[in-house]
Amino acid sequence: MDHENSHLTENYLYKLISEELEKDTFGREMCTRFPPEPNGYLHIGSAYAIHTNHTMAKKFNGTFHLRFDDTNPLKEDLKYVNAIIEDIKWLGYDPGEHIYYGSDYSDEFYNAAVTLIKQGKAYVCDLSPDEMREYRGTLTESGKNSPYRDRSVEENLELFLHMKQGVYPASAKVLRAKIDMKSPNLTMRDPVIYRIIHAAHYRTGNDWCIYPMYDFAHPIQDAIEGITYSLCSLEFRDHRPLYEWVLHELKLPEPPRQREFGRLNLTGVVTSKRFLRQLVEGGHVDGWDDPRLPTIRGFRRRGFTPDSIRSFIEEIGSIRAYSTVDISLLDHCLRQDLKDKTNSVMAVLQPLKVVITNYPEDGLEWLSIENNSENESLGRREVPFSRTIYIERSDFMENPPKGFHRLTLNAEVRLKGAYFITCEEVIKDANTGEITELHCTYDPLTKSGTGFTGRKVKGTIHWVSADHAVTADVHLYEKLLLDQVAAQDDEGDWTDRVNPESLVIVQDAKIESSIAEALPEQKFQFFRHGYFSVDPRYTTADRIVFNRIVPLKDSWNKR
Incomplete structure (x- = not known):
């Protein structure tokens, strides 16, 4: 058994999926995906997520997709798309022809939203962002129904069409899923699934002025591409009920399954995009490829090898919960790889x-x-x-x-x-x-x-x-x-x-x-x-x- 597969015998995610497939298999091959938003550069945490999805697809003789979650024109740029593709290939996880874009599914997102409105499962809401936060409630207090929650199907269809036609300014209206404002899971308290953004998109131009939220687009994208397992980090665990709700309400056959794995943290390292942007824009570092940054471009410029990064991730194995790994392990894997090559x-x-x-x-x-x-x-x-x-x-x-x-x-x-x-x-x-x-x-x-x-x-x-x-x-x-x-x-x-x-x-x-x-x-x-x-x-x-x-x-x- 090779080094990679030897770790899979102890991989809880592999064990979980194997047990599930024994009970309830799919009528299609295993398919996983990595869905980055093209608003920044990949980092070491991204590499762990890529490795997890790529390895599961390989182990089950399936395919691995790279899909850009590009449904927010305010933040996304083609330069990030190109950088992400280059970095993934450099790491050794080449998706080949399986590179997709969420923005290519804009019609499908819109039609899905219309379907939910017709089923009485979505409504147009006029609450301001501040009012919506107030109505949402807290972890200890239930939320309150929006005064616009009981609009008729016909009115919601008309208002949503007008949103699409650009009649309203940004933030004037949103489309919300009608679920349960008393749910103990805040994610399920009538989440926003569409918002108005008047900005040109790097792929679709000005074709659209409404864009789906990730929690709504995510399951639909997976279903369109035939994804079997959507493998996400733990912060998406509370979002899984909404993922499943969307697929159930749209009555999609053999829906994909979301499963979570632990998030990788390294001692002395921050991977927050917000923080990394602070460092770059504040002149604290020498750009996004600064060798001190945990970005893949920074690692590459410093002199890391793809083999050393993959070896490091394999040494960690499958993380089930939030976990902090000492960065000295990464240094060790790097020395081990370089000593026979330099x-x-x-x-x-x-x-x-x-x-x-x-x-x-x-x-x-x-x-x-x-x-x-x-x-x-x-x-x-x-x-x-x-x-x-x-x-x-x-x-x-x-x-x-x-x-x-x-x-x-x-x-x-x-x-x-x-x-x-x-x-x-x-x-x-x-x-x-x-x-x-x-x-x-x-x-x-x-x-x-x-x-x-x-x-x-x-x-x-x-x-x-x-x-x-x-x-x-x-x-x-x-x-x-x-x-x-x-x-x-x-x-x-x-x-x-x-x-x-x-x-x-x-x-x-x-x-x-x-x-x-x-x-x-x-x-x-x-x-x-x-x-x-x-x-x-x-x-x-x-x-x-x-x-x-x-x-x-x-x-x-x-x-």
Whole structure:
């Protein structure tokens, strides 16, 4: 059994559907759908919902639909449609030819509403939004019937037609389902199913000025497409009675079934569209693809792989209730995926110049260094070594504490894949006292790969040849939020909780020459620093910009 299916044996949703189908099957194949509203970009929570629907369809040998819930022209845009299609395909859940649009069913929505009016199950209401909230009641108090609830079928049909013809301004009238204003479920207290919106739609133009609410359109869309299971996150549980009511009143044969799964929350991450929009429009981040955002576009630009995201979701398994997952699990899945796919290179982020005084001034040799990867197919690479190199500034200390096994004065350390060097002299700026360079000597007998078995040193540090290094900028990312808990959607203003050190830009890093021809989104392991990806937005022909995808664990820096 493959990794994906092994999780399904423990998947409560799969078990539930299997048991239901044994008792009452459909006369059509399994069909699920993911119905995003094209008013924003997909995020990690969306990926979980996509995976859930796609996996169930695959497990039952069915089909998976992507259907845009585009029945609100005030918020939706074609750019979001294109982005969502691109992101879903990149994630590996390509719906193929099964891409649909709710707006294509406008006539069916309208005819369904007319059917309900003729059955006495819907009425046109003139209450203002404020009045409607007052009449609705609360969780502890029943609602009150609208004074317009008992309009005749003929009057409702005429008023609804006039709504369609654009006779009334927005908010002047709505169409409501006639259910039960005393229902303990507030969703069933005569919900609005149609409203007036005078705005051009990105697909239908000005053909319509009335648009269905999602709770009304959702079951009708599912029925039209032959969806068998509408798999939704838990916040739609209270909406299921309305979903079933619409299908029952319209007398649709073999109606689809709505079932819910738990919602994914990650520590330190907010996926609220409202909050994400605050961050983008307020200039707190660098657009919707900012690598700190939990959007799929942000993950991709940062350097995440589709395999790592899918592996993360599979590791979580089926969530039955609201659940918070530590983001470190996502980092773990990312490292596991990248370690066998990326070439390792040496990169010095905070360079300190080192002159090897006993190395020939015009000396140059190419050293064969193995990739720091478990994938043997990545092989070895040739790295230039010369008299002047750069090392990491933090790899040298004049007065080191106990346990420091890197370079210090009159002590020896190994250069990775090269020689042992000993620091003989520290050069400092006369005004600031800052260390500007080190003068070291090397032992030519200690060359790596020559079978040297003499004295041993505890520390190995990385380096790059000064004459051959590529200069690059490096973006280091930390958690976007100071809080390490998951945030529920739309709770307050989170912008004052943005971590001011969530992005650190390191300029003029020195990286070995093998990355000179790196392409956008190409990934590398920087020895001892972590995994990095070439930023597709800011990289130019003259300067490479790297995004740190995820760091490696550094026991010394933690101490």
